[in-house]
Amino acid sequence: MASPGTTKRSRTRRASESAFGLLLLAKNVTMALVALLILVAGVWSSWADAKPAMLTKGLERGTVTVAGCGDDWCTGSFAPARAGGDSHRRVRVDETVTDGVGDRVPVVVKPGTDEVVRTGAGGVLHAWVPFGGALLLGALVVAGGLGMRRTAWALGFLGAALLGATFATLTV
Template sequence: MPKSRPSTKKRSRPVKRSRTRRMGESAYGLLLVARTGLMGAVALLLLVAGVWTSWNTAQYAMLVEARERGTMTVTGCQDDRCTGPYAPDERDGRHRERVSIAAAAAPDQGERVEVTVKPGTDRAVRTGAGGVLHAWVPFAGSLLLAALVVAGGMKLRRTAWVMGLLGTVLLGATFAAL
């Protein structure tokens, strides 16, 4: 019995799909667009939250011209804060018996570090490259989290790689500076 060959004829007119199939394809496309939009909103929310959190400290570390600047000598650390006396620069400010700084940004006990004091508090923020980089650590973390959302939810893998590498570089630079 001879084998039949598959037909090599091309259809001359397009195949008409049923209304139900067309609606199903439209609904699926709408779900894909909605998922991409929602994941984009989540990634944007993560990035905005990271910038917002970082700016609370970064503004004092970066914009120090109008702030009270000086040096702090680290005398002791407890939990996540280190304390010590504060001596202002020549311009203005007052000596303080005790100010506190984040332990992650503080040098070893007995060392001096340049700081600026947050107005109306006894909390100090490290200035210079180390202080600025330390202030932006929450943003670096939000970049890493947003990269996961962008890769998984939006399927934008190259963009996610760039975001993740930027977050990693920022964290690495902070670690190296402190």
């Protein structure tokens, strides 16, 4: 029973209010899934380089002496860190982790390829750059789509800090 002085809402109004609530819920779930998809994609694309850079046990470690650079890649000779290791004539390393021709970079060989990944703090941070970008993009989705401003600021700050730390370690 309705309390005295109040009127009962019509069936049509109650149905439209619940439909609007369902639309809001669907929007929030969709935006949360989009933000999660962006973050998972960032981790997925970072993991190919981050895994050998962080988990070097059992992988072939050494040093690359950069001989030449192209658009995105530098090539050079690989010298293994331990005696008896395979000496690769020519390997590829991402140009952004080197200072150019003549630079000697500590690396690890990606299994089954002629590609190497920089090790150490600079290499690990560089491997996670796609995730840093995903954090920045995810922050926009969280702020605009979900209205969670503080969470978005935290995601954006973490992404910017990761990118800034990468820049700082690779330029020193």
